[in-house]
Amino acid sequence: MTMTTDPEVAEAADDRPTAPRPVPEHRKRRRTPMTWLRGGGLSNLAFVAPMLVVFAVFSWGPIVQAVVMSFQRTNLVSPPVFVGIDNFVRVLSDPNLGTAVVNTLYFALLALLFGFPLPLLLAVMMSEVRRGKGLYSALAYLPVVIPPVVAVLLWKVFYNASPDGVFNTILGWVGIPPQPWLQSSATVMPSLVLEATWAAAGGAIIIYLAALIAVPPELYDAAEVDGAGIWRKIWHVTLPQLRGVLFIMLILQVIATSQVFLEPFLFTGGGPNNATLTILLLIYRYAFQNSLGGAYGEATALSLMLAIFLALLSWAYFKLTERWSTN
């Protein structure tokens, strides 16, 4: 279930100039069922219908239902009851919520520190080498191809905390004592982020490589005429030219990491001691791991709050970066 939350995509598509199309004669006359039919109304409908049905049932419907359900108590057995803001109150007073929010922020922050600069650095290096670019891109993209579930289960073996575990053996070669990895609440989150960064870096590298190719060579020529060295070219030409992509990738990463589920769910199930309980894991627990039956109202209330928070964050972010981009 990946989804892109991306205002620019929408704008770009809306602003697209549409090719001029002559208005057919019959459109100008009064519209009757017959003119509709002769104008191709039926075949239009035939092409629209599959999308209309699928989106109505599996997208638009559930979105509306999410809003309705957050104000209801639903348990599939008795008819839903309207309970006002009870669900929101109950979620906000759940002692686990604070833990989940802090853990999610911690994951997002670590992922930003490790995962954001690394692909950029690798992409800049890869774009400068003359030979082997294809090989390097393929190698960098390989981890993205491995199914995420397989990757997590494999890394779980790597993270074996015994001195003979895969990573602990490597650490042993350079004289570092074995680490507890997933088993201590201090090291568990960095371990999760390490795997997530490894799994996602390839995608970002390919995107940055495409953006680097699009930097106009004249800008570098001009910078050289002005006497700029290599580092100043990177600082004054490359990075400003990538600004748009970097801004988008940053907010997309924040949106993605705030919904992290797979890693904590499969690596630790939220443990040890709730050290990896994230917001999505909490939503999952409300809805699907509840001994008292699904707390669907609470689950949708929390997911709506998360969505609204992300929407506000993206809006503020785009307002802010818009100002930076223009001055």
Place this chain on the structure above:
Amino acid sequence: MTDELADRGVLSTADRRRGSVRASMTFVHGFLFVGLVVAGLGPLLWLAKAAVTPTQDTLSQPFALWPNGIDWANLETAWNDIHIDQYFLNTIWVAAGSWFFQLLIATTAGYALSVLRPKYAPILNALVLATLFIPAVVLLVPLYLTILNPPVIGTSLLNTYWAVWLPAAANAFNILLVKRFFDGLPREVFEAAKTDGAGPFRVFWSIVLPMSKPILGVVSVFAVIAAWKDFLWPLLVLPDPAVQPLSVRLPAVQSQTELDVFLAALAISTLIPVVLFLLFQRLFLRGAGLGGAVKG
């Protein structure tokens, strides 16, 4: 990938002639090669090795190359006893159906919104784009309840592949990609075909689709990868092990499986996507770059 644009990057020809730059580039080459081989290929090679190594050896000497011989039987046990073959088939089934329905919806909707353009097209377009702003997590519970109790047909879709295929088809990003591509096709060709008496279906099937192979390839790669990767959704709507794909089944069998057999199962599950990637590398990387181009 437009390589002809990249006739130069940060480094100029003069830069490249300097001794210090040359030395640094040698270092960069070495760093990239070693780093990417270790990080990109390393885990796969280790998995391939461990798949045919007895559990004891993997646990006590993870980097030794078969100190006590190769255990080929792991692969066979994984394939037959954990029924990897069955789950493999399920995964292919999930991916194939998702691919078909995503392509069906994306092309018909893209054609309607870009070429046919009925009066209500702008409204539909806005409604589709609006769903891009909704994070997937909001849909999780209501979509699950929709699967349990779908409208009209009156029977639960739980444990049927429809529960995976149809929600996957409601993908606004696909429609956006395809519509944009169709927008760029020359209108004159459609008009000419219409003059020759081709109806909307014929224009769609014989003209628009054959002209759109590049974007259909990209959407196909996206669809198959997403279906192959998906975990949480199939976990929820396919609770019956008999219909579960590999991604759902592997974590479930982990606790009852010996490590060497389990690693063999992981290796088999990785094989197909990796082989597909090596075969269609250009398509994969172009797709990944295109995702960025649309985002940027």
